[in-house]
Amino acid sequence: MDAAQSTSPELSSNSPEPKPSTVPTQLLREKIREYTKKHREAIRAEVSDSLRFQLGEIKERIQELDNVTEKDVAGLAARIKRRKHATIEDMYRLSHAFLQNVANIQAFNKIPGSMQVLIKELTGNDSERQMSAAECLCNLSLGEGPVCEKIASAAGSYLVTYLHSTESQLVRLCLWIIANILATGQKCASVLMKMQLLPQLWKMYCDDEIADPLLDYREDAAICLQLMSLNAPNLMTQEDRNFVLQQMADKNPTCVAAEYHLFIVFHILFTEPHIISTLYPPDALYLLNFSLINLNNTNNFLTQPQRLKILYSIRVLGNLLVVQPLIYSTLLLQVSCVWKSSITALLNKLFAFHNEHLSQEALWLLKIILHLEEENAFMQPNILESIHIFEECMPFDDKPIEEEAAAAMAV
Amino acid sequence: MLKVRDIENLLQNIPNGYLKPDDNLFAKTNAAIILPYKKLGAINSVDIDKKLDEPDKNQQNSSEIFCNVFNCKMVFDNTASYTLHYNSMHRFICQECKKSLPTEHLLDLHLSEIHDSYFKARLDRGEKLYKCYVEECKEIFANAIERKKHCIEEHKFPANFRFGQVVPTKHNKEESKNNCGSTGMELETHTDTESVATTNETSIKNFSFGHQREKTFQLKPEPKTKSGQGKGLESFSLLKDALDMDVSK
Ligand SMILES: [Zn+2]
Ligand SMILES: [Zn+2]
Ligand SMILES: [Zn+2]
Numbered sequence A: 001m002d003a004a005q006s007t008s009p010e011l012s013s014n015s016p017e018p019k020p021s022t023v024p025t026q027l028l029r030e031k032i033r034e035y036t037k038k039h040r041e042a043i044r045a046e047v048s049d050s051l052r053f054q055l056g057e058i059k060e061r062i063q064e065l066d067n068v069t070e071k072d073v074a075g076l077a078a079r080i081k082r083r084k085h086a087t088i089e090d091m092y093r094l095s096h097a098f099l100q101n102v103a104n105i106q107a108f109n110k111i112p113g114s115m116q117v118l119i120k121e122l123t124g125n126d127s128e129r130q131m132s133a134a135e136c137l138c139n140l141s142l143g144e145g146p147v148c149e150k151i152a153s154a155a156g157s158y159l160v161t162y163l164h165s166t167e168s169q170l171v172r173l174c175l176w177i178i179a180n181i182l183a184t185g186q187k188c189a190s191v192l193m194k195m196q197l198l199p200q201l202w203k204m205y206c207d208d209e210i211a212d213p214l215l216d217y218r219e220d221a222a223i224c225l226q227l228m229s230l231n232a233p234n235l236m237t238q239e240d241r242n243f244v245l246q247q248m249a250d251k252n253p254t255c256v257a258a259e260y261h262l263f264i265v266f267h268i269l270f271t272e273p274h275i276i277s278t279l280y281p282p283d284a285l286y287l288l289n290f291s292l293i294n295l296n297n298t299n300n301f302l303t304q305p306q307r308l309k310i311l312y313s314i315r316v317l318g319n320l321l322v323v324q325p326l327i328y329s330t331l332l333l334q335v336s337c338v339w340k341s342s343i344t345a346l347l348n349k350l351f352a353f354h355n356e357h358l359s360q361e362a363l364w365l366l367k368i369i370l371h372l373e374e375e376n377a378f379m380q381p382n383i384l385e386s387i388h389i390f391e392e393c394m395p396f397d398d399k400p401i402e403e404e405a406a407a408a409m410a411v
Numbered sequence B: 001m002l003k004v005r006d007i008e009n010l011l012q013n014i015p016n017g018y019l020k021p022d023d024n025l026f027a028k029t030n031a032a033i034i035l036p037y038k039k040l041g042a043i044n045s046v047d048i049d050k051k052l053d054e055p056d057k058n059q060q061n062s063s064e065i066f067c068n069v070f071n072c073k074m075v076f077d078n079t080a081s082y083t084l085h086y087n088s089m090h091r092f093i094c095q096e097c098k099k100s101l102p103t104e105h106l107l108d109l110h111l112s113e114i115h116d117s118y119f120k121a122r123l124d125r126g127e128k129l130y131k132c133y134v135e136e137c138k139e140i141f142a143n144a145i146e147r148k149k150h151c152i153e154e155h156k157f158p159a160n161f162r163f164g165q166v167v168p169t170k171h172n173k174e175e176s177k178n179n180c181g182s183t184g185m186e187l188e189t190h191t192d193t194e195s196v197a198t199t200n201e202t203s204i205k206n207f208s209f210g211h212q213r214e215k216t217f218q219l220k221p222e223p224k225t226k227s228g229q230g231k232g233l234e235s236f237s238l239l240k241d242a243l244d245m246d247v248s249k
Helices: A025-038 A057-061 A070-083 A088-100 A102-109 A114-122 A127-140 A145-162 A168-184 A186-193 A197-206 A218-231 A238-250 A258-269 A273-277 A281-297 A304-323 A327-337 A343-351 A356-376 A401-410 B004-012 B024-033 B048-052 B055-059 B079-089 B104-115 B117-124 B144-154 B169-179
Strands: A050-053 B041-044 B065-067 B217-219
Touching: A025 A050, A025 A088, A050 A057, A050 A168, A057 A088, A070 A088, A070 A102, A070 A114, A088 A102, A088 A127, A088 B041, A102 A114, A102 A127, A102 A145, A114 A127, A114 A145, A127 A145, A127 A168, A127 B041, A127 B079, A145 A168, A145 A186, A168 A186, A168 A218, A186 A197, A186 A218, A197 A218, A197 A238, A218 A258, A238 A258, A238 A281, A258 A281, A258 A304, A273 A304, A281 A304, A281 A327, A281 A343, A304 A327, A304 A356, A304 B024, A327 A343, A327 A356, A343 A356, A356 B004, A356 B024, B065 B079, B104 B117
Parallel strands: none
Antiparallel strands: A050 B041, B065 B217
16 A cells, blocks of 8 residues: 555665664663653553654753664664554664654655655554554644644544554554644544544544543543644534534533533634524533533632633623523523522622632623623622622733733743 | 722623623633643553552463454453453354454444345335434435435545445446446445345344453463564553643643
């Protein structure tokens, strides 16, 4: 499958046989092992067999790994291409090289046909080489647009196919590669989007009947969906949107990765106000309840999941109330009967987190609620008097925006 | 604490009504307090020492596991690498011709298109029966060539998609005639282990694979030299001691 596509003559045939690089593979493995051992206590136990690193990060964390050079990479690439086969050793070295810097990734990408060899191993009948190839492609996907586009078009069909594999580590690696591609740009994301990726990810994300923690892909699938909804909402087809609309209520608000749910739904569906204004009552009620669960059960605004839950509940709730004002009475009822609380107590909880960005959004929600109160003429007379906002968490006009953002980042 | 008048003043600067996801108010918050996704690579971290301490290794230190699936000659030195091999290579295997497929969906397609005589009969009546390779896609086609065209054009599959079905010869010919010149594609004609459907009436579709792992590998008491393929493999095992470094912070 690879021979036909690797005919460009320039680099390939006259690349020298690679000299064995200065760092033996055994040492690379040794170092990874030491590192894993040393940090075991610090890291939460994971089901995966892999350590995850950002581009270049491995060099900071593990010494003595800086010797896989561009020249080594070009040599390895030329060799696997010539043999139309890559050994586990070859791929392990390449994996390390790609983790180190983007120059190594580009050096590999310059050898035509080399990626095809990795794909051949990915789809071959040796499962250990298959896993090495998947890992190698995962690290290759740390590269920029052009290399990710190449991975998407050459390997995308297999990545999507293997999401249905029974081998959990392979599924996970495919999800990681897909996430990296989706994060890289619209051009490479668009290739994957054409493979019915959204419904497939959705099913993995909402599947709450998981027999074995090894087979729990909800978090990884959620990250892919989040990236898709954020970076490529314009690439979604009407079919994709309809799918989300129909399956929206599949996610249980108390299950793993539920903090992503309103984010995903918001970025996919709330782009079109008419979709929200015509939501079926059970779906509108589902969003209302999901938001109330998030707001009532989240008691801090420190971690990413807490922030996602709170912010997206406000955004969903606010917009929902604007286009479906009749749901306001249901909201009041739920807040008092189910949560034994009041709308002002709920808003005060948000202001009490003392985050100025959050406070801005809570004010937006307050404004919508005040408007609904007026409209319905059952204005609770002193709703504003019961609102507690602390001066120090409100930005005032004299404060430049940059300073504001920096202060928030420091939190 | 802000007074009512202060709050009213604040509210004047807050946008009104429906705000789309890309609105400035939300974008500002996200930029300030939501961490963006950082691309992450992966490196295998299975602790080989730990693996050697596995109970099954202690008990049968010199044991080897032979995969006894038809025509497979792989040998393994631990259950983890055997499990990996079995899951990715033999989980979805055709009992009829022993072809191994990567997913249940592709095995289903294989079974009906290659071995199911009822499928052939319905096809001859002119029914559309060829399901898309993409499991979530519900399109169905009159023949394999149309499906292939669809997969390439709609799903951006490569023309040489490796898990494509071999089309029975008879239909190949008919379809080639019908589609002559319309596409530049070649039929998948590799015939390694594929056999053209027989008149066998057994309903293969309902077979249950029921492959018991215990019965599958044989533990040999005597140490033996490993085959070339098994040699030096440091398995990506299913050990749970590997740890995830989520350092996106
Ligand atoms: Zn086997
Ligand atoms: Zn078969
Ligand atoms: Zn299709």
